Amino acid sequence: MRRWMLAGNWKMHLTIRESTALARAVVEGTQGASGGDVIVAPVFTALASVAGVLKGSHVAMAGQNVFYEEKGAYTGEVAPAMLRDAGCVYAIIGHSERRKYFHETDGTVNARIKKALPAGLKPIVCVGETEEEREKGVTEFVIGQQVKVGLYGIESLEHVTVAYEPVWAIGTGKNATPAQAQAVHVFIRGLLTDAYGGTAAGSVRLLYGGSVTPDNIGQLISMEDIDGALVGGASLKSESFISIIKTVSGR
Ligand code: PGA
Numbered sequence: 001m002r003r004w005m006l007a008g009n010w011k012m013h014l015t016i017r018e019s020t021a022l023a024r025a026v027v028e029g030t031q032g033a034s035g036g037d038v039i040v041a042p043v044f045t046a047l048a049s050v051a052g053v054l055k056g057s058h059v060a061m062a063g064q065n066v067f068y069e070e071k072g073a074y075t076g077e078v079a080p081a082m083l084r085d086a087g088c089v090y091a092i093i094g095h096s097e098r099r100k101y102f103h104e105t106d107g108t109v110n111a112r113i114k115k116a117l118p119a120g121l122k123p124i125v126c127v128g129e130t131e132e133e134r135e136k137g138v139t140e141f142v143i144g145q146q147v148k149v150g151l152y153g154i155e156s157l158e159h160v161t162v163a164y165e166p167v168w169a170i171g172t173g174k175n176a177t178p179a180q181a182q183a184v185h186v187f188i189r190g191l192l193t194d195a196y197g198g199t200a201a202g203s204v205r206l207l208y209g210g211s212v213t214p215d216n217i218g219q220l221i222s223m224e225d226i227d228g229a230l231v232g233g234a235s236l237k238s239e240s241f242i243s244i245i246k247t248v249s250g251r
Helices: 016-029 042-052 080-086 096-101 106-117 131-135 139-150 178-196 199-205 218-222 238-249
Strands: 004-009 036-041 059-063 091-092 122-125 161-164 205-211 228-231
Touching: 004 016, 004 205, 004 238, 016 042, 016 059, 016 238, 036 199, 036 238, 042 059, 042 080, 059 228, 059 238, 080 106, 106 139, 106 199, 122 139, 131 139, 139 178, 161 178, 178 199, 178 205, 178 218, 218 228, 218 238, 228 238
Parallel strands: 004 036, 004 228, 036 059, 059 091, 091 122, 122 161, 161 205, 205 228
Antiparallel strands: none
């Protein structure tokens, strides 16, 4: 039985004070949530302060990105051990906004995962097709490439989570239907089964992301291969994120 996972990606929003307040509200509002993992991903400047709020709670923290070198002359980057030092257990890697605005590729996604894992950071690896790619019928080709190159040479999936986030669904209010998301999740699990075997692939959590709300999470999570969600906009308000968590945890 896979544990559910709900990760709130706060993107480039919230001050330190707003971030700690939201983190506190999420901790308090989801006390009874069991059987899964609640994660928040604040901006880098708020990580250490939010870690103070989350300490000893059931809520874990993720970096929104992580670099693939340990230290050195890489102005503006943050290393895996630095995220661990700030209190992160997870790191989002390869988000479509990183790919679109910062030219990240499947190759750099792979390099990041390879450095994150030995540092003790659990990657949440994002994949997803654009609207044009879906219309052209190449969704599986694109996702196949992203998964295979992204995970190339990664020996174990034990600490890896994959988030399927169709680019056309992110921040648009146009979520994939549960059936559309389930179909891609089955495809991804099939790829993982080919590479790692059924047992390992069967334990990997596959998240859906893209316009998840309290209204659509119930149907999404009812699908066999949807193990949780990466939530953007709806994670910025405590009420909506808590409502999503309560729906999934059944409390
Ligand atoms: P959204 O973002 O929920 O605002 O669509 C999801 C994401 O980018 O992870």
